[in-house]
Amino acid sequence: MRKETASKTLSILTIALLIVSIGPTVAMAQSPYQFDYFSNNVPAAPDATVYIANSTNPYVTLCAMIYVFDPSEFMTTCCGCLVAPFGTLQLSVRNNLTVPQIGPRPVFGQIKIVSAAATGTTCDPTMSITPTVGLRAWATHIQKAAKRNDYQITEAQFAYFPLGGSLLADLESQCAGRTAPQGVCTCY
Numbered sequence: 001m002r003k004e005t006a007s008k009t010l011s012i013l014t015i016a017l018l019i020v021s022i023g024p025t026v027a028m029a030q031s032p033y034q035f036d037y038f039s040n041n042v043p044a045a046p047d048a049t050v051y052i053a054n055s056t057n058p059y060v061t062l063c064a065m066i067y068v069f070d071p072s073e074f075m076t077t078c079c080g081c082l083v084a085p086f087g088t089l090q091l092s093v094r095n096n097l098t099v100p101q102i103g104p105r106p107v108f109g110q111i112k113i114v115s116a117a118a119t120g121t122t123c124d125p126t127m128s129i130t131p132t133v134g135l136r137a138w139a140t141h142i143q144k145a146a147k148r149n150d151y152q153i154t155e156a157q158f159a160y161f162p163l164g165g166s167l168l169a170d171l172e173s174q175c176a177g178r179t180a181p182q183g184v185c186t187c188y
Contacts, residue, residue: 030160031133031160031161032114032134033113033115033167034115034158034159035110035111035161036110036111036137036139036156036158036159038093038109038139038142039108039141039143040107040142040151041093041094041106041108041142044149045151046142046151047093047094048139048141048153049090049091049140050093050138051089051090051137051139052088052091052113052136053087054084054086054088054135055086056085056086057085058086059085061083061085062116062117062132062134062135063080063082063117063119063123063125064080064082064083064089064114064116065078065113065114065115065116065171066078066079066080066081066112066113066185067111067112067113067114067171067174067175068098068106068109068111068112069110070103070108074103075174075178075183076106077097077099077183077185078125078184079123079125079185080123080124080125081123082121082122083135093111096187097185098185099185111139111158112171113135113137113158114129115133116129116130117130125172125175126172126175127172129172136157136158137157138155138156138157138158139156139158140153140155141153
């Protein structure tokens with residue numbers, strides 16, 4: 001009898017631990033806010049690529065609101081790109097996301113993406129964004145190898161983080177300070 005009680009208790013504790021450990025991951029994966037980095041964005045290195053996929057139902061077009069920062073957290077570029085239902089957007093870090101920029105082209109930095117509802121046929125990353133879960137992003141990372149001018153490429157999925165109202169307002173506000181063509185990334 002005692003052995004059965006101990007076994008049941010252990011089973012219940014194992015299930016509870018599993019629920020607690022998976023819970024935050026499941027909740028985080030449903031956030032419309034994603035974050036990753038880029039590195040070695042120099043002419044001698046291969047170009048990094050960001051892939052953004054719309055994983056919603058076949059009738060929902062979403063916007064990828066993209067915000068690019070240098071290592072000091074200065075927003076260098078921003079843009080909003082339409083992503084068709086079950087569509088994929090492929091962007092070059094060098095040619096789409098960091099040019100034309102304000103100031104020198106960042107060698108290292110961060111890319112923040114907010115998945116948002118599309119309003120018609122345009123995506124405005126500067127105001128009235130309605131965050132909507134549905135986009136998934138991956139990026140290639142350019143890693144400097146031990147040999148001079150030798151680089152290796154790795155790939156990883158963007159990390160999900162909670163999106164608070166103050167963070168969204170800050171991203172919109174910083175982006176609103178950019179004027180085309182400087183500080184506006186491209187979607188093609």
